[in-house]
Amino acid sequence: MGTRAIKQKVLGLLKQDDLADIETELALLQEKELINALFSGICHSDEQIRWHAVSVMGSAVAVLAEQDMEEARIILRRMLWSLNDESGGIGWGAPESMAEIMCRHQGLADEYVHMLISYMRPDGEEECQDGNFLEHEMLQQGLMWAVGRLAQCRREHLLARGAEHDLPPYLESPDATVCGLAARAIGLLGRPEGLERLQELAKNDRRTVRLYDQGNFSTVSVAKLAELALLELQEVG
Structure with missing residues (x-):
């Protein structure tokens, strides 16, 4: 099967509803061919294709890492490069995919989690201040989702x-998705950060966020995400 045919097959399967069935079907493909096709999926305009591609990318790269760790590292470096200004690209889907990969493979998490965190941090004058702050709100949306996903599996x-x-400043974002997903990530991490702002959001913010969570889609208000975060913090406190 040629590259174009593989891509069409992969994108077609990603449109389906059941993530488990999708992963079963796509697992029959050779990992490198599948991963190359998934790069078209993680930046797709269709919500279902995009998020299913993120999930499948995680499992596919984890399998590849067990076979050839260096090849898996190359995939992560490709995603990192896409977020670099010098790449000429934008990096849609890269933070989310990196997080999903790291959830599926501890070795890659050990090596690359610091890079994902660096995208929340500005560069500074000190030698240790090596941030790679993402300014674009769409990329910040992906980054906040990525931190929340890692909080579920690599807390x-x-x-x-x-x-x-690094999360409280994102609670001030004018973008509802950035703000809501930051609140969710704080709750999942279970550390009392940004409490006053979370309380404000829980009372007043009725903006809505589309949320993807391991194969499931939902629409939830920023207020609800902040409320859930506060409940999580109460439980661990």
Whole structure:
């Protein structure tokens, strides 16, 4: 099967509803061919194709890492490069895909989680201040989702690097998705950051956010995400 035919097959399957069935079907393809096709999926305009591609990218690269760790690293470096200004690209879907990959493979999480965190941090004058702050709101949406996803599966990796302290500024974002997903990530990390702002959002912010969570789509208000975060923080407090 040629490259174009593989891409069409992959995108067609990603349109389906059941993520488990999609992953089963796509697992029959050779990992490198599948991953190359998925790069078209993670930046697709169709919500279902895009998010299913993110999930499948995670499982596919994890399988590849077990076969050839260096080839898996190349995929992560390709995503990192897409977020670099010098690449000429924009990097749609890269933070989300990186997080999903790291959820599926601990070795890659150990090596690359610090890079994902760096996208929340500005560059500074000190030698240790090596941030790669993402300014574009659409990329910040993906980054906040990525931090929340990692908080579900690699929470200690994030806390060990102080990622919880990077989240409160995003609660001030004018973008509802950035703001809401930041609130969700704070709750999932379970550290009392930005409490006053979370309380304000829980009372007043009726803007809505489209949320993808491991194969499931929902629409939820920023207020609800902030409320859930506060409940999570109460439980761990």
